[in-house]
Amino acid sequence: MKSVTKYSTELPKHMVLRKINLNILIGISDEDPFLLLEDTICNEDELLTHAKLKKNMQLIEAVHLNRFISAFWMGDFAKAMESSKLMAELPSSKMPKIQTLYYTCYRGIAAYQLYRGGNGEHFLTEGNEVLSKVQSWRKMCKHVENKLLLLQAEYFASQCNRASAIEKYGASISAARDHGFVHEQGLAYEVSFVFVLVHLFVTPNLNASLNRI
Secondary structure, eight states: OOHHHHHHHHHHHHHHHHHHHHHHHTTTSOOOGGGGGSSOOSSHHHHHHHHHHOOOHHHHHHHHHHHHHHHHHHTTTHHHHHHHHHHHHGGGSSSOOHHHHHHHHHHHHHHHHHHHEEEEEEEEHHHHHHHHHHHHHHHTGGGHHHHHHHHHHHHHHHHHHHHHHHHHHHHHHHHHHHHTTTHHHHHHHHHHHHHHHHTEEEEEHHHHHHHHH
């Protein structure tokens, strides 16, 4: 009974985090999700402080994960990786969870993007470590196929292998579409076209590849 009561009191805090994330992603700025908590906690920093005082590791991790996801989808990869480091320091981060799959793949993409942005070789190493991990997951779960293909595309992009990168981007888009992962299909489209625009190497072969996607 005590565990049920604790869950019921903590659930609104997790609901607030999800609402914050949703509002950021769809551009709602005139709504305060913390009204749900009836003025007991007024912002995300206060929520994190509350979680630390209560030694609520699940809520602490949820705050950092929420910040990571929001930063990642808004393209702020440096900020996303800062939240990633804070999550990695938590003992609870070692426990397998469904969100670990998404978090890990997105962290790999962020690492490759930061490497190509000139932020250090260590990001290439981190991206490669994630790629290796997702390759092992693919042997057990076919639903990570589009994520693996996207990470492979990012790897080839980081190696300046343009043809292979475009091929893997296209394959990732197709796999995401086939599995019904619309958000990750959009992600693959976005990073592939950014790669094209940055390198400005539009050729007849490239156009043909993109037209087939």
